[in-house]
Amino acid sequence: MNRLLRGGRMRALSLALGGALLCLGVLAQGTAHAACTRNGSVRTAVVEMNVGRVVVPQESAVGDVLVRREFPIQASSQAVVNCAWRQSDTAEGVVVIPGFAALGDSVYQTNIRGIGIRLSRLGAGGSVGDVRYPHSLPISGGLGGTSYTLAGSRFVVEIIKTESSTSSGALTSGTYSSYRLSSNRNNPMLESRISGEAITIISPTCSILGQRNQTINLAAVPISGFSGVGSTQGEVPFSLDMRCNGGSGISGTFADVYVSFAGNAAPGTNASQGVLRNEESGGNAASGIGIQMLDDRGSANTPIALGETLRLARLNANEGDSSVVMQLLARYYQAQPNARAGKVHAIATYNVTYQ
Missing domain, CATH: 2.60.40.3310 (Immunoglobulin-like)
Known part of the structure; x- marks a missing residue:
């Protein structure tokens, strides 16, 4: 026996039929x-x-x-x-x-x-x-x-x-x-x-309110305000604001909204610390300093690991538009022992997904 569609021989026909083969040949004309x-x-x-x-x-x-x-x-x-x-x-x-x-x-x-x-x-x-x-x-x-x-x-x-x-x-x-x-x-x-x-x-949808590309300006701070590797200063709050819709469908169905941030980690740090590298170059660039991003939604400000996916909201079907806001912080971060004053410019990209 073989799997469909592959042939296999059935053993019922005996090759010892001899003279009966002629009879079978004649019958085959009518049953071909x-x-x-x-x-x-x-x-x-x-x-x-x-x-x-x-x-x-x-x-x-x-x-x-x-x-x-x-x-x-x-x-x-x-x-x-x-x-x-x-x-x-x-x-x-x-x-x-x-x-x-x-x-x-x-x-x-x-x-x-x-x-x-x-x-x-x-x-x-x-x-x-x-x-x-x-x-x-x-x-x-x-x-x-x-x-x-x-x-x-x-x-x-x-x-x-x-x-x-x-x-x-x-x-x-x-x-x-x-x-x-x-x-x-x-x-x-x-x-x-x-x-x-x-x-x-x-089929959920989320629309970014305002500009999709944001520029967050951190005020100038003195280099003397840092006390060593891991010290921070100059926190600035900002947010990612969206209008989302879970679409129409069967009651009880839903989609979860997630966001992730990507960027270059500052030298001396790892992705889990969420410190972005200073992209400024030239003689006016600061050294040993990066910019750290934090999740400000809870009571404890948590660094956002680069590449980490964070759940923002659950969108239920048939509930229409809802506001989804992610509160964030940005601050200077001393990443290396010998820090030098100058300009700091960091870049992070975000990606909104659904599951």
Whole structure:
């Protein structure tokens, strides 16, 4: 027995039949186009496409695969299809969910604006390889017959961005695909389904209020105000202000908003200290001094590690716009023992993401 679609010989035919071979040859003329047989004792294998929440990143592009999930096909090791010698058929994988238009590249538009779905099957057999839906695969029985099984195969679901603007909500529930014989379409070998809200799309948005690029001016401080490595002075508060929306969709669904900061660490420090290197050059540049960024949302001001991702807020679906504010501090930081007065100019970049 072999995996669909790869042939294997059934041992029922004895090569010792001798004179009966002529009779078989004559009968074959009338049965050359007979269909293969679907094993009625093997139930239809069902893949429940429980992908869960899919958050659409604001920076994602049309054509991006937002999520890819593989599901093992829980199929019987018994043959699901048997083809006797010279029997033939077509194994067809079709998308059956109504109202989903084909967009090309095996992607189908879903009921959620800007969101497509692509279905495929892996491990379909060494002679066939992996296949996407829809597809048609010819099968036939060799001398001694051929059997086929789905055991060991995997089913793949890809959620794809199809438009620059996307909506939120749950994908339509129901049967999405059917894998069957063209001669027996009422008894499929494999189906894929969505039950309830098994795939829910979240399309959050956050808009920066004011200028996306901020310049924070720190007042001049005396070099004598530093007492050694790790000492600070000249704190200045500022904030990152956003208006965010969790989008529309199923009540209880949400997306979390995160922010991270990146920059060059000052010599003598590590990323966890959150001290930015002085980018000023020339004879007027200060040395041994950097600028440290801190999270000012709690009672204790916490240095923001470079590259660290911080959770800002949770956006619930159907709640409209909300204000998200991150309170921050910037201050001078002595990073090396021999500090020298001069100009200090540091750069940090921030990135807002959703999960």
